[in-house]
Amino acid sequence: MTETKTIKISKETYAKLSETAGELQMRLKRPVSLSETVKYLINLKEKGAKITDLAGSGAEHATSGEMKELLDRLREEDP
Secondary structure (H helix, E strand, O other), X not given: OOOOOOOXXXXXXXXXXXXXXXXXXXXXXXXXOHHHHHHHHHHHHHOOOOHHHHOXXXXXXXXXXXXXXXXXXXXXXXX
16 A cells, blocks of 8 residues: 655645645546546656646646546546
């Protein structure tokens, strides 16, 4: 089982993260956790997306298929 950690974030950061999760949910047509959302954003950064490119959800950097594939891989890593 994966160990979990608790982090403190501001209300503004939580609101933006929740908004991003909602955008991913709309594109993928399924529930998306905040953990998946953070992993998605980290993966975008690792792919070379600039932090300023991540305004909103960063979803414009990947197709729906790429997003689904990425989130499926992340789910495999974090059961």
